[in-house]
Amino acid sequence: xxxxxxxxxxxxxxxxxxxxxxxxxxxxxSESPMLAKKPVKILPHVIDTVLLVTALLAAYIIYxxxxxxxxxxxxxxxxxxxxxxxxxxxxxxxxxxxxxxxAWILAIVVFIYIAAMSVSKSVIFA
Ligand code: HEM
Numbered sequence: 001x002x003x004x005x006x007x008x009x010x011x012x013x014x015x016x017x018x019x020x021x022x023x024x025x026x027x028x029x030s031e032s033p034m035l036a037k038k039p040v041k042i043l044p045h046v047i048d049t050v051l052l053v054t055a056l057l058a059a060y061i062i063y064x065x066x067x068x069x070x071x072x073x074x075x076x077x078x079x080x081x082x083x084x085x086x087x088x089x090x091x092x093x094x095x096x097x098x099x100x101x102x103a104w105i106l107a108i109v110v111f112i113y114i115a116a117m118s119v120s121k122s123v124i125f126a
Contacts, residue, residue: 003061010054016047018111024091025104035091052080075123079114083107 020043027034034040059073086107094100117123 003058006054006058010058013047013051013054017051020044020047021087028091028100072117072121072123075117076114079110083110086110
């Protein structure tokens, strides 16, 4: 199977992940009951699993199977872990609204940085 299908799915999942995260952050700040709904709790896990599995598949096919691991791929993995951690603080662990809102904005900044590295295929996207 062509690698482009995994990359396309990966890009789609990453866009849905960001869109879902922004939406849940708005609901968190406005204390919306939407956050407690079952689909709102489950869907992000499904999307993030697709994001990660397609990322690993694409990385294996394009790079790792040739014994190559570019720096920006390592940086993307670290970035994804930071994004997940900040997301947890924003939507679950943060004790005050200020902490949650700050973590939410930082997570979005980290996400944009990861996307910029992805497109430029470089850690500093210069
Ligand atoms: C929030 C996290 C992530 C975002 C927003 C993201 C975003 C993107 C985007 C936009 C592309 C398309 C780039 C282009 O073709 O111009 C892409 C491609 C790709 N991503 Fe990700 N990605 C994320 C996480 C990861 C992780 C953790 C890995 C590695 C395990 C990964 C591996 C790849 C690979 C191998 C490609 C194919 C393009 C290439 O590097 O040659 N991504 N990603």
